[in-house]
Amino acid sequence: MNTVENFEIFAPRLIDKRELFCPGHRACQGCGEVLALRLIMKALGEDTVVSNATGCMEIVSTAYPHTAWEVPYIHVAFENAAAVGSGVEAGLKALRRKGKIADRYVKSVAIAGDGGTVDIGLQALSGAMERGHDLAFFCLDNEAYMNTGIQRSSATPFMAATTTSPAGKAIKGQRTGKKNLPEIMVAHNIPYVATACPSYPIDLMNKVEKARNIKGPAYVHVFSVCPTGWRGASNETIKLGRMAVETGFFPLYEVENGKYRLTMEYTEKRRPMEDYLKLQGRFRHLDPADIAKVQALVDKEFRKLMHKVETSVPWS
Amino acid sequence: MGKRIGMEVGIAAAEAVGLCNIDVAAVYPITPQSHIAEHLSDIVHDGRIDAEFITVESEHSSISACVGASATGARVYTATSSQGLMYMHEVLPIVAAMRLPVVMGNANRAIAGPLNIWNDHSDIMNQRDCGWIVMHAENGQEVIDMTIQSFKIAEHPDVMLPTVLNMDGFQLTHMIEPLEFPTQEEVNKFLPDRVPFATLHPDKPVSMGCFNMPEIFTETMKVKDTALINSKKTIIKIWNEWGKQFGRYYKPVETYKSKGAETLILTVGSMGETASVAVDEMKKAGKSVGLVKLRLWRPFPLEELRAAIKGCKTLVVMDRSVTFGGIGGPVATEIKSLIFHDKDRPRIINYLMGLGGRDVTVEDFISMVERAAKKKDETYEFYGVRE
Structure with missing residues (x-):
């Protein structure tokens, strides 16, 4: 049962005080991902089944016999959170229809990191979205394979240093820009796609509430x-999230039935x-010319987004 | 009991699943399993059964969706073959460790490379150590019966393990055979609703698939091993229940004219039918030859095998799969190691044959037995190779 049915009139003091993702987990100090997860769970409420990919959030929360999950x-594995989530949805739907479980709506959600979403999990995600399951998928993007030791993924930003895209003498970090997964999801013609950041709780x-209710x-x-x-200070998580948004590097928007809105x-x-x-050690090798290149890429991506915001119309 | 009808075995497998009140099926098409996928979707789309049919984008997702659905308490089914089974491989040990009763049909087909769509057992033999119950059907009637039995075995509270029923691709899946279907009432009587141990539901939240530290992992592995070993008792019990209700009895190791035979052929799957004709021919010619057929591959029915081969001098093991690197085929290799210390154990001659759809005829079986008699040591041989 959600305490707050309508988040449009939502205020901080109305946030559910119960923790569905509990303290005592083993996430790093200043982890933005675990903060996002905590807020996501508060917005989802207890009538939720979570299918989680292998990754940071799985490792910090479920060392047998402990669990941080109240739902x-x-x-199951790394690449299949969306497939498992679609099975959960199908199972719950069939059992409810056949009267084998209580006649109550329970939401199936899948949660994965950027690797489990944009790289190894992309096929399962694409399949689940294309099939039209009643499934909300949350990608917690920390821009590299952090759980295995900071290796680059296709969500790693341009020129960032990781352990497999190091800032070398010949090649200065990640050679490509961030894969635009929200855009790929929009191309699946699904009713709701959004970007979000726990710095804007x-x-x-x-957005989580909207995703749940669709x-x-x-x-x-x-x-x-x-x-x-990211080689940053653990007390600057919120600040970094805000800056990513304010620079337009990670703009906050949502796409409802094809209509983009900031x-x-x-x-x-x-x-x-x-x-x-x-503010981040992963970019410390950048000289002014590199920074200009990064800025140009961000500007280009932002212009592309603004064009969609200005011109897109809803499908229905 | 209904009357006999002629039907393709793959379609019959789907019909059998249709009798089992499944809740969810997640199937990705692959030759020669595709008729199962097609016909099962027909059954669902025509509203003959009330189930969700998930048209997954890969086998990795079909087994993953089955895990998710089974974890909610649903009765689930999937079917695959060859590369599909190989693609599922990562998830297979997890299903067994999570003790989820997923039922799978596998249309046995060679694994690439090179690509080959025809029958052998290399797909399932590569999944040997996943912790699943592995059974082989010999003919179409067994496919129907064992499909229905699979759900009862997998979901039994003393078992709670995934099962895979192997049926030889093309040689079995695409045969049209005279088959007898049980009625819906008879299946309902045999197969009760699933009573899951724990489910994913907010009324009683549980965490499934928690990772293990070194302090507990070994114990988890032992539990998984013990569960599979212990399942044999229940499998036999359920096969006997089936026999009592339907008159067709199933055993982990089947025998054919094996009593007192000096030489025994050992087969797995559909080649047992051809081998039994070969045994008849050889018996007619005055040879002391019999047949042993392995129905249950995991858990391995060691006691039953010992009893079946007791007293024979030569055991000719037919392997439809290769354990590359100099030790022959998986079935022979395992039997050798399991009976190594047995007193008066038979000499084991191993043939790697019927690979990638190569036909194995009655004459071939006779020829292999004759050549086995002349062999001096316990070797393996690729039978019928054109050098």
């Missing part, structure tokens, strides 16, 4: 600051990327 939870919870496939891409992997306002002049980059 039904299943972990109310916006995040609103009786169909929904996808929320959650920017999750990783002080450990969920925060941008002024003509966005915060420069340099502010964001200089």
Whole structure:
């Protein structure tokens, strides 16, 4: 039962005080991902079944015989959270229809990191979304394989240093830009796609609530600051998340039935990327020319998004 | 009991699943399993059964969706073959460790490379150590019967393990055979609703698939091993129940004219039918030859095998799969190691044959037995190779 039925009139003091993802887990200090997860669970409520991919959140929360989960939870493997979640949805639907379980709506959600979503989990995710399951998928994107030791993924940003895209003498970090997964999800013609960041908790919870209430496939891409992997200070998680959004590097928006809408306002002049980059060790090898290249890429992606915001119309 | 009808075995497998009140099926098509996938979707789409049919984008997702659905308490089914089974491989040990009663049909087909869509057992033999109950059907009637039995075995509270029923691709799946179906009432009587041990539901939240530290992992592995070993008792019990209700009895190791025979052929799967004709021919010619057929591969029925081969001098093991690197085929290799210390154990001659759809005829079986008699040591041989 959700305490708050309508998040549109939602205020911080109305947030459910119960923790469905409990303290005592083993996440790093300042982990943005675990903060996002905690808020997601508060917005989802207890009538939820979680299918979790292998990754940081699975490892920190379920060392047998311990669990941080107050809702039904299943972990199977790395790449198949969406497939497991679609099986959970189908199972619950059939059992409810046949009167074998209580006649009550229970939401199936799948949660994975960026590797389990944009790389190894992409096929299962694409299949689940295309099939139209009543499944909400949350990607907790910390921009690399943090659980295995900070290796690059296709969600790693341009020029970031990771342990497999190091800042070398010949090649300066990640050679490609971030794969635009929200865009790929929009191309699946699903009713709801959003980006979110726990630095904007109310916006995040609103989007989670929307994803939950859509009786169909929904996808929320959650920017999750990783002080450990980004070589940042653990007390600057919220600040880094805000900067990623303010620079337009990770804009907050949602796509409802094909209609793009920014969920925060941008002024003509966005915060420069340099502010964001200089707080992180993974970008410390960047010289002014590199920073200009990163800025140009961010500007280009932002323009593409703004074009969609201005021109897109809803399918229905 | 209904009357006999002519039907393709793959379609019959789907019809048998249709009698089992499944809740969810997740199937990805692959030759030669595809008729099962097609016909099962017909059954669901025509509203003959009330189930969710998930048209997954891969076998990895079909087995993963089965795990998710089974964890909610649903009765689930999937079917695959060859590369599909190989693609599922990562998830298979997890299903067994989670003690989820997923039922699978596997249309046995060679694994690549090179690509080959025809029958052998290399697909299932590569899954040997996953912790599943592995059974082989010899003919179409057994496919029907054992499919229905599989659900009862897998879901039994003393078992709670996934099962895979192997049926030889093409040689069995695409044969049209005279088959007898039990009625819905008879199946309902035999197969009760699943009573799951724990389910994913907010009324009683549980965490499934928690990872194990070194302090507990060994214990988990022992439990998994013990559960599979112990399942044999229940499998036999359920086969006897089936026999009492339907008059067709199933045993972990089947025998054919094996009593007192000096030489025994050992087969797995559909080749047992051809081998039994070969045994008849050889008996007619005055040879002391019999047949032993392995129905249950995991858990391995060691006592039953010992009893079946007792007193024979030569055991000719037919392997439809290769354990590359100099030790022959998996069936022979295992039997050799299991009876190594047995007093008066038979000499084991191993043939690797029927690979990738190569026909094995009555004459071939006779020829293999004759050549086995002349062999001096316990070797293996690729039978029928054109050098």
